[in-house]
Amino acid sequence: MPRVCSFSGARTTTGRKIHYRGRPKAQGGIGLKPSGIGQRKIKPNIQVVRAIVNGKATKIKVTAKCIRNGLVVKPLRRKFGYSRQQKASGAA
Numbered sequence: 001m002p003r004v005c006s007f008s009g010a011r012t013t014t015g016r017k018i019h020y021r022g023r024p025k026a027q028g029g030i031g032l033k034p035s036g037i038g039q040r041k042i043k044p045n046i047q048v049v050r051a052i053v054n055g056k057a058t059k060i061k062v063t064a065k066c067i068r069n070g071l072v073v074k075p076l077r078r079k080f081g082y083s084r085q086q087k088a089s090g091a092a
Helices: 064-068 084-091
Strands: 013-021 033-042 046-053 056-063
Touching: 046 064, 056 064
Parallel strands: none
Antiparallel strands: 013 033, 046 056
8 A cells, every 4th residue: 555644645755855065154154055966755654543434443544643633533442432322333
């Protein structure tokens, strides 16, 4: 499976990293000059989480940001913690 978030659609993107050399003008130099420009990958913090999707607990890939913001509804760890309505909807 690709590295894509189920909720936000965040995926790996590309960018550049620029290396500079020289002294800044504020410190008496002639300024910073780029000495190398390289490609880089920016990867989202993807986690595999058990979550309730369509009433069933399934494993999905989600970013940590979505988990923190409360977009993911995790199932209860113990069966005796469910209410009667949750048990009935899970069995159906």
